[in-house]
Amino acid sequence: MVELLGYLRANGFRTFIVSGGGVEFMRPWVETVYGIPPEQVIGSSGEVQLRFGKDGKPEVFEVAKVEFIDDGPGKPVGINRFIGRRQGRSHQRQRPGRDVVSRYSAGTRLSCYAG
Numbered sequence: 668m669v670e671l672l673g674y675l676r677a678n679g680f681r682t683f684i685v686s687g688g689g690v691e692f693m694r695p696w697v698e699t700v701y702g703i704p705p706e707q708v709i710g711s712s713g714e715v716q717l718r719f720g721k722d723g724k725p726e727v728f729e730v731a732k733v734e735f736i737d738d739g740p741g742k743p744v745g746i747n748r749f750i751g752r753r754q755g756r757s758h759q760r761q762r763p764g765r766d767v768v769s770r771y772s773a774g775t776r777l778s779c780y781a782g
Contacts, residue, residue: 672701683707685746687738691729709749711737 672682682703686693690710697703714730737745 669701672703676702681707683709683750685709685737685742685750687711687736687742689713690737709737709745711735711741 675682682701684693684697684701684703684707686709688710690708690712693710694705694708697708698705712734714732714734715727716730717725718728720726735741735745735748
């Protein structure tokens with residue numbers, strides 16, 4: 668997988684991880700393991716709020732509420748919402764480069780979309 672990701676990036680593709688797992692769990696380690704920066708990791712997430720601490724400094728706090736589930740029917744919604752591409756549809760390029768979306772489940776490749 669690491670070799671494939673490197674090959675795709677070397678040939679002008681942007682690579683993303685789109686997972687049903689929690690985005691806050693994945694972002695700290697995905698760049699080290701797969702070379703994918705945190706802003707290109709899409710996953711399930713909880714709500715956060717901006718609050719001010721006792722010292723008056725702003726802080727982001729997690730709220731015990733689900734914001735987005737990136738699994739099942741939520742996956743194409745997440746791809747469109749966070750990447751700006753619709754899975755499996757033809758589209759005009761708005762920026763240089765190529766995109767490929769591959770979906771894996773339990774180690775089995777289910778589908779691949781290129782645009």
